[in-house]
Structure formats: C-alpha cells, structure tokens
Amino acid sequence: MRNNALKKITLHLFFSLFYLSLPSLAIENTNNIKITKLIETNASWERTKIIYPKGDTKITALLVEMQPQAQMKMHYHEVPSFGYILEGTILVQSETGDIKTFSKGDVVIEMVNKKHSGVNPGDTVTKFIVFYLGAEGLKNTIIE
Helix, strand or coil, X not given: CHHHHHHHHHHHHHHHHHHHHHHHHHCCCECCECCCCCCCCXXXXXXXXXXXXXXXXXXXXXXXXXXXXXXXXXXXXXXXXXXXXXXXXXEEEECCCCEEEEECCCEEECCCCCCEEEECCCXXXXXXXXXXXEECCCCCCEEC
C-alpha cells in the first residue's frame, strides 16, 4: 500500500514537472526553430497604458490592404488591438497631432478610445494584419 502511494506521488511529481517545463520548451530557440520577440509592452504607440475590456472575450484578426495614397477616416477602437506590417508603410496621426510612421516588420500597438487616422504615403500597397482583443458588446472600430 505504501509503495502504491509512493508511486502515485512520484508519477504526479514527474508529470507536474514535465508539464511545468513545457511552456519554456515551447518557446526556446532550437536548431530548426528561431523565435524573435517583436515587442513587449503595456502601452500603445503614443504611450497610453493598455487595459483589457471586461466581459466575454471576442478575438478578431483582419488583413488590411491599403492602396498607395489611401487614407483611413478618423476612427477609434473600443478594445486593445495590435498590428504587424507585412508590406509597405503607414503613417498614423492622432487627433492631438502625434504622428508615427510604421514600416514592414514593425508592430503597431494601437490607441484605445483615442481618435486617429492612417495613410499609406507610398507608391506600393501597404498590407498589415490587425488583431483585436475585444469583448462581446464592444466594437473593434468606430469610424467618425
């Protein structure tokens, strides 16, 4: 009986340690897997702290393609979002006049509940993916 209990404790400990080590194994660089941290932050590009919405989670991903010289209307997001620029350049301007340019390979942490617009200032298509960390009942984007 004591041996059975000892075996159970040993197995439990082994599996606990094994599962605890999985997350670190899953994100380590190896010979055939390269991992590059693109960004780690708690604030948007204009330095406002990000706060997650309450409620039932709703995650959305969009591929956006902006033609040369295309301009977005002034808009804002009720939920945190971030994007990754696949191709081209986008110039983002807040309603207060803050301006930032993002290019291929950049990560954009969007402003929440602050009006802004974007323009593709180049002569090629700009493509980016946007991920919204939303909640039921909240809109990802509200256009003015």
